[in-house]
Amino acid sequence: MSSTSSTVERAFAAALYADSDAALDTGASLLAADPASDAELARRGEEFVAAAWRRGWQPADVVRIVRRELDDVHERLAAELVLAEAARDRTARGPRWTAQLAELAEQAESNRSGRPDRLDRFQYATAALELYRLLLRLPTLEPLDAHASHASQTPRASEGSTVPRDTRMLTRIRALLAKAEATGFPEEAEALSAKAQELMARHSIDEALLAARTHAKDAPGACRIGVDPPYETAKAVLLDAVAGANRCRAVWNEALGFSTVVGFEPDLEAVELLHTSLLVQATAAMTKAEAAQRAGGRKRTKSFRQSFLAAYAHRIGDRLAEAAEGQVTATAGELLPVLAARDVAVTDETERMFPDTVTTRLRGVSDEAGWHEGAAAADRAQVNPRTRLQGP
Template sequence: MSTSTSSTVERAFEAALYATTDGALDTGASLLAADPAADAELARRGEEFVANAWRRGWQPADVVRIVRRELDDVHLRLVTALIRAQAPHDRPRGPRWTAQLDALGGTGAAPEPPRPPRTDRFSHATAVLELYRLLLRLPTLESLDEAAGSAGTAGEAGPEEGDRRSEPRMLGRIRALLAKAEATGFPEEAEALTAKAQELMARHSVDEALLAVRAHAATAPGACRIGVEAPYEQTKAVLLDAIATANHCRAVWNEPLGFSTVVGFAADLEAVELLYTSLLVQAGTAMTKAEAAQKAGGRKRTKTFRQSFLAAYAHRVGARLAAAAEGRTSGLSDDLLPVLASRDVAVTERLDRLFPETTTTRLRGVSDAAGWEEGARAADDAQVEARRRLG
C-alpha cells in the first residue's frame, strides 16, 4: 500500500465519515473515485469496521438487519461481502455465529473484496462511505459471545452422542410442521400441526435438560437477538416476550434498534425463534382476512384496526401461553422439577448480568374494538397452548 493510497482513504474518511452533509459525502466520494489504487485499502478498512462492530457486541445478523433497515440494497450487498471477507480472519465464535455467516451464503472460501463498477466509481464510493458512516456510529451492545459450554448442549462423549446427531432432524421436523400450519387453509389441520410441533419442542427442551444432567455437562444459558420489525413493533415485542417466558426464556426489547435479546438454553431459544416466526405469519394471515371482511362492511380505519388486532393477539396469546406453561409442570417427575428450576435460575442470572436495569413493555394505542375482538379470536384459533403435559 502506497502512502498516497493511504492518504486518499484518510482524506476521504475525514471529509465524509465525521460529517453528515451531502456535500461532505460528495467530497469523500470524489477523492475515492479519482484514485482506483485506493480500492483495496478501502475494502481493508471496511473489514476493520466490521471487526470493530464485533468488538462492540454486534453479530452478523444484527449488522445485516440494521443495514437493511437504514440503507438500501446496494449497501446490503456491500456489507455482506465485507462480513464474508472478514470471517476467515476472525476467531471461532460458536455455532450460532457460524449459522449467521452461513445464512449470508458463500462462506466456504474467502471471497474477493467488493469491486467498484467500471462505469460509475463515484456512485460506488458514495455507497461505501454511507455504509462505513453507519458502521462507525453503531452503539455498543451487550456481548452475547458463546463461552465454552454455553450453547446449552451436552453429550460431547458417551452413549448420548447419537442423540446429539439427531438434533438437526428434530428441528427440521418442527420447522416442516410449522410451515404446513402456516400454509394450510383449514383451521383444524393448522391446530393439529402446531400442536405436534409444540409437543416436539417441549420434548426436545426436556431431553436437553436431562441429557445435560446425565452427562454432568457444565452448560449455561445462551442468548440471541431476534428482529422485531415495524410496523406495530411494540405489539410484536410483547408477543415475543410472552413466547419467551412460556418457553423458559426471558426477552428484553431494544426499541431504537429494532430487536429483542432473548436469554435461554439452546433448545428453548430455537423453540422461541420458530414459534415467534410462525405465529407472526399466522397473525398476519388472520389479520388480512379479518381486515378484508371489515373493509367489505365499509370500514376505513385500517391502521387502528391492525394496531388493535395485533395488540389483542399478543395479549391473548400471552395469557394462554402463561396458562399452558403453568399446567405443564404438574405432570413432571420429581427428579426433573429441580433441574428445570435450576435452569430457570441460571437464565435469570444471565439476564441480570446482561441487563442490570430493564423495563416492562406495555401496550399502547389500542382504540379499535373490532380490531381487538378479531385479534383475540385469531389468537384463540392459533391453539398456542396445545402442548401435552410431560412426564
C-alpha cells in the same frame, strides 16, 4: 503513507465524521477519482465490520441494522464485507454465528444472480461511505460469544465426549410448522402444530435431563431476534410471551430493533421457531380480517392493524402462560427440580447481562374492531399446551 491510503484517509476525514451531504459528496468524489483506492476502501470496510464484532455485534445483527437504517444497496455491501471479514476471522465462534454466515452467503449469491445494473464509481463510493458512517457509530452490545461454547454442544452418555446437537428433530419441527402455516384447513393446521409443540417439548426436556444426569456444565445462552417495524411494540410483547412460555427471558432494545432472548439452547430454538410461526399466522389473520372490514365499507386504517396485533399479542400471552403453568404443574420426579434450577439460571444470567431494564406498555390501541378481531385470531392460532410429560 501510499497514495491509495492517502485518498481513503482524505475521503474518510471529509465524510465519516460529518453528517452533511456536501461532506459525503466530497469524500465520494475523492474515491471515485482514484480507482486504485478500491482495494483499500474494501479493506477498511472489513475493519469496520471486525470492530463491530469486537463491540458485541454478530453478522446477522450488522446486516439487520443496515437494512433498518439504510437501503438495499447498503445491505448488499454490508453482507459482502461481513463474508469477507469472516473468511479472515480466526476467532472461535459458535454454531449460531456459523449459521448466520451461511444464510448471508446464500442471500449474497441470490443477490448476485439477480442484481440490477451496477453502480457507477461515485454511487458506489457514496454507498460505502454512508455504510461506514453507520458502522463507525454502532454502540457496544452485550457480548453473546461467551454463551456459544456452553450452548453449542451437550455431553452424551460417554463422560467427557461431545457430539453435535440433534438437528434432525429441529428439521422435523420446522417442517411441521411450515405446513401448519401453509395449509388452508384449520383441522390440519391444528394437528401439525400440536405435533410440533410435542416435539419441541420433548426435545427441551430430553436435553435438560441429559445435561443433569451427565453433570454437564450446561449454562444459559442468548440470541438476538429482530423486531421489525411496523407495530414493533406489539411484536416485542408477542416475543416476550413466547419466551416466557419456553422458560426464557426477552429484553427488547427498541432503538436498535431487536430483542435479546436468554435461555438454554433447546428453549431458544423453540422461541425462534414458534415466534416466527405466530407472526406468520398473525399477519395472515390480520390481512383476512382487514379484507372483511373493507368489504363492509370500512377503510384500511393503521389503528385497526395496531389494535389487532396488540390484542393478538395480549391474548397469545395469556394462552401461553396458561400452557406453561399447566406443564410445570404436571411435571414430576427429577424433572421439576431440573427445570426449577434452569429457571433460576436464566433469571440470574438475564439480570447479569441487563441490570437496568424498564417495562414497556402497549400504546396506541384505540380501534375496538381491531382489538376484537385480534383476540379472536389469537384464539384460533395454533398454540396448544405442550404435552404433559412426566419425569422417568
